[in-house]
Amino acid sequence: MPQPDQDQKVIAAVSDGIGSLTLNRPSSINALDHDMVGLMVESLNAWADDPQVRAVLVSGAGPRGLCAGGDIVAIHRDAAALAGTDDAAATASGSAEFWRDEYRLNADIAEYPKPYIALMDGIVMGGGVGISAHANTRVVTDRTRLAMPEVGIGLVPDVGGTWLLAHVPDQLGTYVALTSAPLDGADAIACGVADHYMPAEQLDAFRAALAAGTVEQALADFAVTPPTSKLAAQREWIAAAFAADSVREIVANCRAAGHDDVADTIESKSPTALSVTLAALRAAAGESSLREALVREYRTSVRCLQHPDLAEGIRAQVIDKDRTPTWRPSTLAEVGADTVAGFAAPLAADLELTY
Known part of the structure; x- marks a missing residue:
């Protein structure tokens, strides 16, 4: 079997099934x-019907995490050029083309016909959530830091993030979306965006167990009971405060x-x-499926x-890093209902996300 190219941005390999x-x-x-x-799509499509592949394992190279999200510098370049333009110009951009294929990948991952095991170790943000939290087998560790920090850069949770967070009980998902609060492994399991917890030091042994036996047995051997979730311990006040119908009310409730x-963080x-x-x-x-949610998110x-x-x-948080963005408008009171509704309004038929 040919050896995988170690210089590839995604290293794809098959060994021991x-x-x-x-x-x-x-x-x-x-x-x-x-x-x-594209590389992920190509491999997943090839493996879906390959009898030599009984499960897929997704992980990140290096010690820092699975995936920090999308290529934010490229998105900044498009956003700077496209502010004030129309739907046709925006959907023709590189960022929109990336999102179309990324969101289709997210939907396919959610429906993958074989065990798709995501090792959500270290940092898992934005697009990293999209390739892991929709999996049928999601493993977090004591090093996991999962977040959907989009509102801090003027973006809205995507990659199916609104679908995931909307279905977290007691408004914990609303809290996560509006504060950008990171979740540790225990929090992720409590929120239902992960399934199994294991110490990071056991991941290599877990990989070896997957190669030697079944997915179920490897999980039984290495997954442990997670610690108590600090976020879930706050569910009573969060459920009451974040059930409001406007962000202004939520801030006042906090x-x-x-x-x-928390109110200051949101503001x-x-x-x-x-x-x-x-x-x-x-x-x-109220939507019927992840695919429906992804169309709206697009x-x-x-x-x-x-x-x-x-x-x-992005300029304030990533490019210049001065952490002092000038938002337009600058207050919640200035954001009108028509503006909000316009973000999710249908695109022209030929511009919509299709599958």
């Missing part, structure tokens, strides 16, 4: 780009409950992205390219 996909950009915490999505720190994010995110979560709760992501907050948020 396990198809391994290793995201291989450790210097950027394995941030996804369009080429990587302050009334004595959680000024530091893009007012537009926050408002659209809350509407997206409420919409996702519309929203395209509209974010046309809004000035996305370029400004």
Whole structure:
């Protein structure tokens, strides 16, 4: 069998019945780009009907994490050029083309016909959530730091993130989306976005067990009871505060409950992205499938390219790193209902995400 190319952005290999996909950009915490999505699609399609592959294992190269998200610098370049343009221009961009294929991959992962084991070790953010949290076998560790931090850069949770978070009980998903709070492994299991917990030091032994036996036996041998979730311990006040129908009400509820720190954190994010995110979560709760949610998320992501907050948020957080974005508008009170609704409005038929 030919040896995999170690210089590939995604290293694909088959051994002992396990198809391994290793995201291989450790210097950027394995941030996804369009080429990587294509490589994943190619391998997953080939392995779906391959009798020599009984399970797929997805992990990240290097010690820092599975995947830090999408190629944010490329998105910044498009957002800076596309602010104020129309749907046709935005959907023709490289970012929109990337999202189309990425979201299709997310949907396919959710329906994969074989065990798809995602090792959600270390940092798992944005697009990293999309290639792992929709899996049928999701493993977190004591090093896991999972987050959907989009509202902090003027974006709205995507890759099926609104679908996942909308179905977390007691408004914990709403809390995660509006605060960008990172989840540890125990939190991820409590929120239902992961299934199994094991110490990171056991991952190599777990890999060996997968090669030697069944997925079920390997999990039985190495998965352990997770620690108590600190986030879940706060579910009572979060459930009450985050059930409101507007972000302004949620902020007021947080302050009334004595959680000024949470209110301040929310108010530091893009007012537009926050408002659209809350509407997206409420919409996702009533949708019938992940695929339906991804169609809506694609519309929203395209509209974010046309809004000035996305370029400004990435500039402040990633490019210049001054952490002082100038949001437009600057307050939640200035974000109108028509603006929010416009983000999820249907695109022209030839511009929509299709499968």
